[in-house]
Amino acid sequence: MSFEPDIIVTDSDSPRWRIVVEAKLHLADRSRAEAALKRFMLGMGAPLGLILSPSHLAIYRDSFRDFSNDSVELVGDFDIPPESSPFSVGGGPTGEYGHRMEAEFAFERNVQTWLEELSSTGEIHGFIPEARRALAEHVLPALSGGMIRAAGPRELKAG
Numbered sequence: 001m002s003f004e005p006d007i008i009v010t011d012s013d014s015p016r017w018r019i020v021v022e023a024k025l026h027l028a029d030r031s032r033a034e035a036a037l038k039r040f041m042l043g044m045g046a047p048l049g050l051i052l053s054p055s056h057l058a059i060y061r062d063s064f065r066d067f068s069n070d071s072v073e074l075v076g077d078f079d080i081p082p083e084s085s086p087f088s089v090g091g092g093p094t095g096e097y098g099h100r101m102e103a104e105f106a107f108e109r110n111v112q113t114w115l116e117e118l119s120s121t122g123e124i125h126g127f128i129p130e131a132r133r134a135l136a137e138h139v140l141p142a143l144s145g146g147m148i149r150a151a152g153p154r155e156l157k158a159g
Contacts, residue, residue: 019048019143020046027051076134
């Protein structure tokens with residue numbers, strides 16, 4: 001199965017990619033997600049990638065040294081303490097939204113909202129100091145002036 005990001009950030013006046021985001025409520029295989037994200041970043045020329053779950057953040061940057069997965073480097077790999085997570089996911093195994101797919105979509109929306117707030121305020125909350133520094137150094141500049149949007153539809157068939 002090919003990789004499709006959940007959220008993308010592009011230039012506001014061109015289709016140039018700035019950030020590719022994989023946002024998963026339940027991330028079963030991080031190494032597989034990382035490999036897919038790296039391939040996608042290389043293929044699309046995206047300089048920055050994020051893998052997010054309610055309890056984890058990984059930031060990747062493409063150095064553009066060559067066209068291999070080695071060109072995409074892990075900038076930071078951070079646990080997010082549940083009590084300070086900026087992503088509200090509700091209680092229970094699928095979150096407050098009940099249905100698993102609805103919960104996944106809700107988490108993606110929460111991450112997109114967080115990115116939009118981060119872009120407009122520049123305020124980073126809910127992370128350890130090292131993660132805040134990495135977000136300030138890599139993610140904030142890429143968000144500035146960019147267009148943040150879902151990479152695909154987030155809807156379920158009615159009833």
